[in-house]
Amino acid sequence: MSVFDHKEFDNHERVSFWHDKASGLQAIIAVHDTHLGPALGGCRMWPYSSSAEALTDVLRLSKGMTYKNAMAELPLGGGKSVIIGDPRQIKTPAMMESMGRFVDSLGGSYFTAEDSGISVDDLHSMAKQSKYIAGINAKYRYDGQPSDGNPAPSTAYGVFVGIQAAVRHAFSSDLNGLTVAIQGLGHVGYRLAEHLHKAGAKLVVADIYRDNTARVEQAFGATVVPAEEITTYPADVLAPCAMGATISEESVNMIQAKVIAGAANNQLSTELIGEQLLDRGVLYAPDYVINAGGVIDIYHQRFDSNPDDLKAHIERIGDNLSAIFTRSANEKMATNRVANLIAEERFKHN
Incomplete structure (x- = not known):
């Protein structure tokens, strides 16, 4: 083919x-x-x-990166x-x-x-073989700490900010006492778990690598469940932070969470899943909007910026999501469709 x-x-x-x-x-x-x-x-x-x-x-x-960079207001x-x-x-x-x-x-x-x-x-x-490698000369992090070049801290912080915005919209509350199911505990998933733990959330986690789950279990008191059970676990928030297409025709009707908001790319197996989530009253934070913290970090590191400006840019992820959620509710349109329209207005008419 x-x-x-x-x-x-x-x-x-x-x-x-x-x-x-x-x-x-x-x-x-x-x-x-x-x-x-x-x-x-x-x-x-x-x-x-x-x-x-x-x-x-x-x-x-x-x-997804085209849409992500457009939504993050980056010239990329x-x-x-x-x-x-x-x-x-x-x-x-x-x-x-x-x-x-x-x-x-x-x-x-x-x-x-x-x-x-x-x-x-x-x-x-x-x-050593190319000058077109980004993320290797980072000077700082959004929190003012030294950076090793890994943008995962910024990605995780942006997802955390996005989950806060989604929870405010769906529950009119903060994260304290809510249960968040995290699928995938790599560079981003672990840091997200740390943010959520500090905010008072109860954590349920899964990962294909046992050492990753053990680390989060020990550090944050998380409940570990088998990888095949995490998507349908009865949590308030489902945070996919592993591979894409986990929200599929097979799983969408079994999801018990009221919010889906995580770091994974391409979480929906097809765009039509967004309509099904809307019909079921499940609030979906479009993945390329909520997980843009990493590319925002890489962009700021390449130009004359500073931790405060980087942090402020990442925190606009929450504002972008709130605007998407409001427009979705007003127009009865799936959140992924709303995000796509906004992004396409930016990169197709430039």
């Missing part, structure tokens, strides 16, 4: 494939749209079951890259350097950064 015929192909400007036999690297870069500026989106390494699965993911993720387009393989098993510095050459081959139309399975050290290896 041609890429052009793929169900997730959405007039992408470029889809590139890279195979380096020496390092074992198999990777794909998708550039969705560059009308607002060069495409920015992280590099994800994941043990995909097939190259077809990897292609589906990178097409969806790159499109959308792109994404994926590496096929288990980062805990086969990742090497040579592979990361090869990935740097791949990024460099696009001549600056695409900048990459950290994402699932990729560390700041990996980015430094890529940067």
Whole structure:
């Protein structure tokens, strides 16, 4: 099947494939749209079951980055890259350097950064071969603490701010005493759990790696449940922070949470799921709006900014979501559709 015929192909400007036999690297870069500026989106390494699965993911993720950067009011387009393989098993510095050459081959139309399975050290290896690697020269964090370059603290804080906005809209309350089910406890999920714990939320968590759940269980008194049960757990808030498409035709009617708000990209398996959530009275925080803290951080680090301006920009995520929720309620339109309309007004008419 041609890429052009793929169900997730959405007039992408470029889809590139890279195979380096020496390092074992198999990777794909998708550039969705560059009308607002060069495409920015992280590099994800994941043990995909097939190259077809990897292609589906990178097409969806790159499109999501176009919408995310537009909604975050950044002069950037959308792109994404994926590496096929288990980062805990086969990742090497040579592979990361090869990935740097791949990024460099696009001549600056695409900048990459950290994402699932990729560390700041990996980015430094890529940067040996390309100047188009972002997130490696961070000077500060939104809270004034020193930064190691990982934008996860900003992503987690933005998701936390977004959950607060969603809870205010859905429950007219704060988080104290509410139950939040977190799916995925990586760089972002763990930090989100910390914010939620400090705000008085009760945590229920799941992750495919036992060491991740044990860490949150010990630090924050979280209840651990099997990964297959977290989506339908009877929580007030469901926070997907792992892979995408977890809200599907199979799961949507079993969800018991009244709010879905998390860090994962492409949480809805199709856009039609948004209408089903609206009909069921479940408030959905569009993923690319709530999880934009990381790209906001990367943007501020590249220019003459400071922790206070970065924090204020991240906190606008809550304002953006509140506006989406209000318009959704007034127009009886799914929140994902409302967000899409606003984003498209920004990048399609520029």
